[in-house]
Amino acid sequence: MIFPEEKRRVVLIRSNKIDYQKKIRQRRRIVLVVSLVVVAVLALVFGIFRVDRPIVAFVTEMKENAAKRAAEKQQQKAEEQAKLAEQEKLKTAENEQGSGDSTDSGETDGTGNAGADSGIEPDGSKDAGTQDGGVAAKTQEKPKPKKKAVKKNEILVAGDVLLSECITGNYDSGGIQNVLSKDLRTRVKQAKAFAINEEFPFSTRGVKGSENDKTFRVDPKYVSILKDMGVDVAGLGNNHVLDYGRDALTDTFTTLDDAGIGYTGAGPSIERSRECIKMTVGGKTIGFLATSHVIPVVGWNIKNAQPGIFTTYDAKQILDDIRAAKESCDYVFVCVHWGREGKETLESYMQTLAHQYVDAGADGVFGAHSHLLQAVEYYKDAPIFYGLGDFIYEDTTQRAALACMTVKKDGGLEASIIPVSAEGGKTSIIEKGEASRGVYDHIQGLAPSNVNISDDGVVTAK
Secondary structure, three states, X not given: OOOHHHHHHHHHHHHHHHHHHHHHHHHHHXXXXXXXXXXXXXXXXXXXXXXXXHHHHHHHHHHHHHHHHHHHXXXXXXXXXXXXXXXXXXXXHHHHHHHOOOOOOOEOOOOOOOOOOEOOOXXXXXXXXXXXXXXXXXXXXXXXXXXXXXXXXXXXXEEEEOOXXXXXXXXXXXXXXXXXXXXXXXXXXXXXXXXEEEOOOEOOOOOOOOOOOOOOOXXXXXXXXXXXHOOOEEEOOOOOOOOOHHHHHHHHHHHHHHHOOEEEOEEOOHHHHOOOEEEEEOOEEEEEEEEEOOOOOHHHEOOOOOOEEOEOOOOHHHHHHHHHHHHHOOEEEEEEEOOOOOOOOXXXXXXXXXXXXXXXXXXXEEEEOOOOEOOEEEEOOEEEEOOEOXXXXXXXXXXXXXXEEEEOOOOOEEEEEEEEEEEOOEEEEXXXXXXXXXXXXXXXXXXXXXXXEXXXXXXXXX
16 A cells, blocks of 8 residues: 555656656757767768769860860861862872973962972972862852962072070070071072071080180081071181181081081182082072181181181182182172171272172172171172171071072072061061161162162162
């Protein structure tokens, strides 16, 4: 039997126990909810459940597909252009064969240059043109007949060339395109003969001389620059090829021989230094001679020691060489180092010598050494370019020129000037217009110039 007081106590104990169990369950629910919230937050923060992953993958796939389609379209377009260019080349070849002209033709950089036979031909570069046809009112227009490229046989002569550290650095970083602009590379490559004044020895040997304030020497590996330019003849008659002595000069001969580049104006013997370098251009035999009126000491004269430099202080030998070359050459060109550095005006002997060269049979005289443009004179139908300036030298050249002699269809010669400038060690053709006109006017204003120079650079006697 349970007394009322005891019964009340049992009921109270049971009630407290139930309340305690409820609190326990509530705490568990709270802990569970808090745990779920924490897990959800961690999932969002640390990417346990990334709902954006499918979206990112989709966007990435879309971008990749778009890039792939663009690349395929570009490749298809390039293949179509190549096919059109090949068809055009075939048409051009067929037209030329039909006309009986065996010379390659093509669109050029605006100079009209085309292929011709020559004794030592640099690689020519020709751009194939295309013909556009359209459809209007369901009728296809006939393609316009392509004009046949004018055949030109150009001989280029440059002034001073020095492969300075600026130039070789450009070449190392980007090849010949960092030394010559595209239009200039095209022009020199299309030329049938290209002669320069090489004002340095190719060598890693020798002892630096004290005869000149500035001395030059270039690693023979950089002869590739001359080859890439298409140089055929290097004139060595100047005041720097012996800067590092006779061993270095001997290495120069070997380097040029190995590269297939002719040289004159210096040599291992008197006879070799006076040798006429011959080439065939447009069916005509062209002869190149080189000499110097500037050496720092008499010991550099090949008459006094060999190897050495062929000089023109006494003009008798060079005049004899011009006459002898004229017997086997249709045209003889003389490259001469003379004058004073940094002076546009001529020294008194220069015009006298130039006229003597022409009287002996020279068909063109091309000067260097002043590093500036000098006068251009016509004497007895022969152009005399007294100074062509620096073609490739240091970082900057405000203005210089390439002399261009073109063998015409009738066998005659036409003289012209290609104005150039250099910036950052890269030489470019000066754009036709006000800038090129300024160069022509400057030359015409120098004594004893007696020429007219057209806007195209063609030089004619007044």
